[in-house]
Amino acid sequence: MGNFNCQHPSITVHMLSLLILLLLNSHVALCSCYKRIFSFGDSIIDTGNYVHLVSNSSFKYMELPYGMTFFKHATGRMSDGRVLVDFYAQSLQLPLIPPNLPENTSGQFPHGANFAVLDATALPPSFYEGLNHSVSTPWCLGMQYGWFEEMLKRIAPGDGARRRLLAESLIVFGEIGSSDYVSWFNAGGSREKAKEFMPMIGYISFLLNILDLDCTQWVIYLSAKVVMIPNNFPIGCLPSFLSRFHSHEPKDYDEHGCLRWFNDFTLAHNLGLFEEVNWLQLQYPDVKLIYADYYNATMELLKNPDRFGFGDPLVACCGGDGPYHTSMDCNKKAKVWGDPDRFVSWDGIRMTEKAYNIIVKGVLKGPFANPPLLRSCSN
Helix, strand or coil: CCCCCCCCCCCCCHHHHHHHHHHCCCCCCCCCCCCEEEEECCCCCCCCHHHHHHCCCCCHHHCCCCCCCCCCCCCCCCCCCCCHHHHHHHHCCCCCCCECHHHCCCCCCCCEEECCCCCCCCCCHHHHHCCCCCCCCCCCHHHHHHHHHHHHHHHCCCHHHHHHHHHCEEEEECCCCHHHHHHHHHCCCCHHHHHHHHHHHHHHHHHCCCCCCCHHHHHHHCCCCEEEEECCCCHHHCHHHHHHCCCCCHHHECCCCCEHHHHHHHHHHHHHHHHHHHHHHHHCCCCEEEEECHHHHHHHHHHCHHHHCCCCCCCECEECCCCCCCCCCCCCCCEECCCHHHCCECCCCCECHHHHHHHHHHHHHCCCEECCHHHHHCC
């Protein structure tokens, strides 16, 4: 099978069409729901893979106040409680989906597995080495897909077993790509250069490192029924970005207090992804592709915070001082500024459990998914 070691940065946009077709290579007959969720991404939905990899009990994500709201203890999630994939699982009447790595050699994962890892990038580290830039982790999307492949070989050996398993599963690809941009901009990377590699992230993020895979094998190997493809969040509204890239020019901010350029950049990324997903859906009407609009779901919280019971939507709940509460990282020594249910942002980068829950509701029933996820659960 293919090489998933994150070492192949070159790929064409057209390969996106190929993988989606092959991944969904079966006639879609909608069922009442799914028996499993398999999810890929970064810290937004990491449920414990990163803390397993670093294996450091003193690490901040393994200590309160992370996990304070729902679990009452840290779980490896980068939030005060549950994250997006948890709410998808509960809405589909599944148990919480476990991270794959703690049981990657023995777990049977009867309800699915989560392959997401903190700071995972869409493009491999080797791509950024060519730009004299290093990313903080090697666990790019291609590596996650390699873990997925190995797991399938173990829990569903044989082509027929794999096809049956994936035909009753929901695949969630991301969001992915934000870590690429955040890492690049935080390191002082050129905005114009970021525009050059945007298409590689935006249009082909879930194909990376599948360059030497025999296409016929994919036709036999995978038969997933429904794939959800979320877009990226408005990074210009992140408290961490608002602090780091503070401007004295009023024109640099939109009417909601977000940094205009960064949000315009994200919108361009999302538009490219949306157009590609729409094109694929037209080409292959018998498959189900769900485009989840995390960007506008988040902007709804920022535009109407009072409606949802939030205070200032641009400040972090856990952190330090300063206008955005970002003078220090969220950790056991940081200040928790109040009830997390009053905040959109948890730690200046990730959101609170309450914010994630609201976003998921908009994806499940609309209007922030095309089509809404629950439509794929109807007969």
